[in-house]
Amino acid sequence: MNNRISALLIAGLISFGFCMCSAGGQQSTPVSESQNKRQVPQFDADSAYSYVARQVDFGPRVPGTPAQKEAAQWLENELRRHGATVYVQNAEATAYDGTRLPIINIIGSFNPEARNRVLLMAHWDCRHLSDNDPDKSKYNTPVDGANDGASGVGVLLEVARQAGLSNPKMGIDIFLTDAEDYGAPDDFKGTHKESWWALGTQAWCRKPHVDGYRAN
Numbered sequence: 001m002n003n004r005i006s007a008l009l010i011a012g013l014i015s016f017g018f019c020m021c022s023a024g025g026q027q028s029t030p031v032s033e034s035q036n037k038r039q040v041p042q043f044d045a046d047s048a049y050s051y052v053a054r055q056v057d058f059g060p061r062v063p064g065t066p067a068q069k070e071a072a073q074w075l076e077n078e079l080r081r082h083g084a085t086v087y088v089q090n091a092e093a094t095a096y097d098g099t100r101l102p103i104i105n106i107i108g109s110f111n112p113e114a115r116n117r118v119l120l121m122a123h124w125d126c127r128h129l130s131d132n133d134p135d136k137s138k139y140n141t142p143v144d145g146a147n148d149g150a151s152g153v154g155v156l157l158e159v160a161r162q163a164g165l166s167n168p169k170m171g172i173d174i175f176l177t178d179a180e181d182y183g184a185p186d187d188f189k190g191t192h193k194e195s196w197w198a199l200g201t202q203a204w205c206r207k208p209h210v211d212g213y214r215a216n
Helices: 005-021 045-057 066-081 150-166 199-206
Strands: 085-094 100-110 117-124 170-179
Touching: 045 066, 045 150, 066 085, 066 100, 066 117, 066 150, 085 170, 085 199, 117 150, 117 199, 150 170, 170 199
Parallel strands: 117 170
Antiparallel strands: 085 100, 100 170
16 A cells, blocks of 8 residues: 555554544543554454545546546445535636636544544546656656545545444544645646645535534
8 A cells, every 4th residue: 555545544444543542531430441442443444445446437537527526426425425424515626727627625524512522535537638648759648546535535435434324423524635636747837836726625624514524
């Protein structure tokens, strides 16, 4: 696994470790080593990889394409199938080249009423250009996004599946953000801006799926 997958996996497993703790305050009596052990759900790598393959089957999930709409519906249904309360945030942003991009952010919340929450994020869109491909003839070809996009989402969907099975006590929000990778290529003629990237996350920051949202 690459560093991004590993980081997300560690974050997910740590979160579930915390979820198995009681929500009470300080303990008044000592706890034995056996009592203090926390159960951590078994992460199924094959299940995560199947989620990656399913995303790639839709084709490049570039904002404004049929693949975006089809994949978004599947992601929403999959989170809901695992027991999450699903929020779909539709927005629009202007890309570096003036293209108006439809944004579909998808948030799956477990225990949405819990105040103690953890937020896990990955982007699910694909880059519209293969601008770093050594084969320059593929420059204008969209990226399939098996690694950059689908892998992180695959990990989080497996976390969602485990959450549905274990019913953790703390709140878990799985945020699948869109329009992350539509930034300007290196050879773009003009001033480069960091704000051209992570457009879905910016839209969510301006208006979270829940008013006053906070996570630990």
